[in-house]
Amino acid sequence: MFKVLKVDHIGIAVKDLEAAKKFYTDVLGMTAQGEEVVEQQKVKVCFIPSGDSEVELLESTSPDGPIAKFIERNGEGIQHIALRVNNIENALKELKEKGIRLIDETPRYGAGGASIAFIHPKATGGILLELSERN
């Protein structure tokens, strides 16, 4: 069994992380946390907490990364929504048994040491959904 606990973060694809961050900090008065490069995802991320959830700004570190491709195709904007789950292994096992189209059948490294996995947008009604388990 698994349980979706909350919206963990909203992933926003940006061309320039520093510039985008300024809107949330200088204009909205939010506090940005440190940046982290997640090699496997070819991305540099910055989390900006907002209550129980976070904004995640994502800048591509490579022209062939998923964020670069998304921006090329759609421009900057919301690229994914992450749901916090209590047990990502069980979640993936159950979704697979239900025939849900998964991008990741096993969890991968996520920012801040989370275990993450993506569900294909075709299976969710058009949203790239990230499942995230944080210890």
Ligand SMILES: C[C@H](C(=O)O)C(=O)SCCNC(=O)CCNC(=O)[C@H](O)C(C)(C)COP(=O)(O)OP(=O)(O)OC[C@H]1O[C@@H](n2cnc3c(N)ncnc32)[C@H](O)[C@@H]1OP(=O)(O)O
């Ligand atoms: C590390 C950090 C963390 O939180 O820890 C992260 O979040 S990393 C976040 C960055 N990493 C990721 O996003 C990894 C998972 N993403 C992926 O594997 C890929 O981006 C993908 C499979 C969703 C799409 O790959 P792609 O662009 O090559 O595929 P296509 O361009 O052919 O798109 C296939 C179909 O999905 C749609 N599509 C593509 N991307 C998205 C999206 N972000 N949201 C909703 N729909 C989408 C396209 O419009 C197309 O629909 P149609 O056929 O109707 O035109």
Ligand SMILES: [Co+2]
């Ligand atoms: Co994310």
